[in-house]
Amino acid sequence: MINGAIPAGLLSAVRSERPLVHHITNSVTINDCANITICTGAAPVMAEAPEEVAGMVGAAGALVLNIGTLSATQVEAMLIAGRRANELGIPVVLDPVGVGATRFRTETAHRLLDALAIAVVKGNAGEIGVLAGTGGSVRGVDSGGIMGDPVETARECARSTGTVVSMTGAVDVVTDGSRIYLVGNGNPMMDRLSGTGCMASSVTAAFAAVADDFAVASAAALAAFGLAGERAACGARGPYSFRTALFDELAGLAPDDLAREARIEER
Numbered sequence: 575m576i577n578g579a580i581p582a583g584l585l586s587a588v589r590s591e592r593p594l595v596h597h598i599t600n601s602v603t604i605n606d607c608a609n610i611t612i613c614t615g616a617a618p619v620m621a622e623a624p625e626e627v628a629g630m631v632g633a634a635g636a637l638v639l640n641i642g643t644l645s646a647t648q649v650e651a652m653l654i655a656g657r658r659a660n661e662l663g664i665p666v667v668l669d670p671v672g673v674g675a676t677r678f679r680t681e682t683a684h685r686l687l688d689a690l691a692i693a694v695v696k697g698n699a700g701e702i703g704v705l706a707g708t709g710g711s712v713r714g715v716d717s718g719g720i721m722g723d724p725v726e727t728a729r730e731c732a733r734s735t736g737t738v739v740s741m742t743g744a745v746d747v748v749t750d751g752s753r754i755y756l757v758g759n760g761n762p763m764m765d766r767l768s769g770t771g772c773m774a775s776s777v778t779a780a781f782a783a784v785a786d787d788f789a790v791a792s793a794a795a796l797a798a799f800g801l802a803g804e805r806a807a808c809g810a811r812g813p814y815s816f817r818t819a820l821f822d823e824l825a826g827l828a829p830d831d832l833a834r835e836a837r838i839e840e841r
């Protein structure tokens with residue numbers, strides 16, 4: 575297990591620095607992403623007009639590119655914002671929502687990975703399997719699973735893309751291609767809501783904004799989000815009361831709680 579003081583320190587840093595997290599994201603979960611960013615302790619802004627994204631990202635601590643409801647104009651905006659973020663050294667988190675489901679999504683994900691220095695790719699197992707080229711299936715935005723070993727899939731994706739890969743699931747796998755972190759926090763209720771994957775990217779970006787090590791930041795973010803999910807599940811009557819509790823529990827999560835209850839195993 576990695577020492578809980580590490581994720582706890584990052585959560586404290588998010589709360590004290592309150593970084594701005596610029597999102598170019600989908601129209602389904604955009605409000606959830608804004609609010610989970612606030613509950614983490616950071617500040618969200620959603621801006622996607624090509625005319626303003628370079629200006630906006632200049633004030634940000636991290637940039638999220640989420641391809642959930644893509645359009646050609648959004649791709650243009652992602653490239654402009656991503657290039658400016660790279661010039662300024664601002665970490666970029668790519669959420670390749672539904673990659674593999676259509677040619678447009680797959681081509682766009684590869685185009686972003688080729689054109690930009692992406693710090694973290696955060697996706698579900700199917701999405702990471704597609705990007706790794708090792709076999710993954712995606713139906714709509716849902717993972718249909720992967721061929722082979724999850725750790726090897728994530729590692730291959732990290733190596734082929736040159737990014738930190740954060741692959742979510744019952745146990746999250748985070749790797750930079752050499753180090754492997756397995757995050758055990760979370761609850762199956764998180765899989766019964768649309769948007770928990772997108773929110774995981776927002777939380778990851780908030781942590782990346784205050785970190786130098788994006789693999790550790792990604793694992794810490796998933797531990798914090800997963801721990802909020804564990805606590806939220808306790809009193810929930812179903813997916814929607816769980817959803818409300820998920821925001822409340824993350825907002826109320828103290829760094830000391832995370833220090834004690836984060837379950838991040840280094841392989």
Ligand SMILES: Nc1ncnc2c1ncn2[C@@H]1O[C@H](COP(=O)(O)OP(=O)(O)O)[C@@H](O)[C@H]1O
Pocket residue numbers: 697698699715716717742743744745746759760761762763764765769770771772774796799800
């Ligand atoms: N069965 C599960 N047990 C615990 N946590 C889960 C489970 N399924 C998903 N999660 C958590 O829910 C979040 C979203 O993951 P996932 O469902 O894989 O993403 P997506 O919504 O992109 O398909 C992650 O933080 C992950 O750890």
Ligand SMILES: Cc1ncsc1CCOP(=O)(O)O
Pocket residue numbers: 600602603642643671715767768769770771772773
């Ligand atoms: C349902 C849906 N359709 C396009 S984007 C989106 C949300 C996907 O969110 P998540 O991957 O976090 O469940």
Ligand SMILES: [Mg+2]
Pocket residue numbers: 671672697698715771772
């Ligand atoms: Mg997703």
